[in-house]
Amino acid sequence: MLIRRLTYTDAEKGFRLTQQCGWPHRLVDWQLLLTLGEGYAMEHDGRVIGTVMAWRWGEHYASVGVVVVDNAWQGKGIGKQLMQTLMADFPDQQLRLHATQQGAILYEKLGFTARGTLSQFQTPQLALIPPPVYPQGVEVRLATSEDRSQVEQLAYRATGMPRPQLYDYLLHKQRIFVLSDSQGEIVGFMGCHRFGRGFSLGPCYINDSSRLTVLLQAVLSQLTGEFVRLDIDERQLDEAVLTQWGLKRVDIPHIMVRAGQVPAFTPTAIEVTVMTPALG
The missing domain is CATH 3.40.630.30 (Gcn5-related N-acetyltransferase (GNAT))
Structure with missing residues (x-):
């Protein structure tokens, strides 16, 4: 397995992952996310099995999203590896994400704290x-x-x-x-x-x-x-x-923040x- 940077041409691969998980993202939504942001993919035998992305908002802030792992690879620490790789690119920024109850457990271990909830x-x-x-x-x-x-x-x-x-x-x-x-x-x-x-x-x-x-x-x-x-x-x-x-x-979803400078x-x-x- 290897971790590499996402490119615009990965839109279809990301779309496949979110479709598998039942997320509503369309292919054009993925294309927008990749146009505005940056991130990483985990590959196995040339197949993308996980993604993570961030969007920079000025010098001090970024949001994090589409942390998604192929169903067949759940529970193997792939999400954690991807998050750690991404977070290394944002050592001083405040990072914000919206997490499920299950995901919140991982993000707490990575230094995020809860800041309330949103209602969808x-x-x-x-x-x-x-x-x-x-x-x-x-x-x-x-x-x-x-x-x-x-x-x-x-x-x-x-x-x-x-x-x-x-x-x-x-x-x-x-x-x-x-x-x-x-x-x-x-x-x-x-x-x-x-x-x-x-x-x-x-x-x-x-x-x-x-x-x-x-x-x-x-x-x-x-x-x-x-x-x-x-x-x-x-x-x-x-x-x-x-x-x-x-x-x-x-x-x-839970609003979670990793404090930055x-x-x-x-x-x-x-x-x-x-x-x-x-x-x-």
């Missing part, structure tokens, strides 16, 4: 949801390239992570819905992109969680009949709001949903 909500076919009643002066609209600076600034205030490549992708290949106030300032936004079985709503950042329902309802009103998924911090939105729209909780940061905006569990 989804519906196979979204019901008809009417647009919200907007407070005076408030609107939700599609972002344009002219909104790029405000979008990035709001996201940075919530996370401390510069992620220009992610917002380039959302602005030019997918959609971002922005919530603006009576002065025209963007006070919240939600990405909407094709992923897995349908649409994933994220990332979402907002100044004031009291305005979150308006933003979310406006986005959902555009997606009637679609498969919709959100990976959401439930502290910001009551479950009852989501269930009334037909969204059901299907998973609760990062500058002091105090959020001045709220992170509500992630783009995907891998990309954060």
Whole structure:
């Protein structure tokens, strides 16, 4: 067996692994992950039997994902070897990932600590949801390239992570819905992109969680009949709001972080949903 770096041409091999495990990733999702990130594959007799990837967000942060091992090779320490190889490339960065209950045991041994949970909500076919009643002066609209600076600034205030490549992708290949106030300032936004079985709503950042329902309802009103998924911090939105729209909780992954040498940061905006569990 050998460990080597992943390349863009490995997309089909990664896709095969996640299909085997029942994960929703499409081939194009793998191609996006490989375009934005880096990682390693474990090979045996020329066959990829495991992967791990990371995405750098500036100098100090990275997210980790698609830690997946062929079913026939489970329990042989392959995931641990891949993680150790990857982590050596990020000695000082803060690493964040989302783990299953079983995976959390491994990540704790590798120096990660739990920082709460996300709840994955989804519906196979979204019901008809009417647009919200907007407070005076408030609107939700599609972002344009002219909104790029405000979008990035709001996201940075919530996370401390510069992620220009992610917002380039959302602005030019997918959609971002922005919530603006009576002065025209963007006070919240939600990405909407094709992923897995349908649409994933994220990332979402907002100044004031009291305005979150308006933003979310406006986005959902555009997606009637679609498969919709959100990976959401439930502290910001009551479950009852989501269930009334037909969204059901299907998973609760653990948020896990390996501390790094990062500058002091105090959020001045709220992170509500992630783009995907891998990309954060």
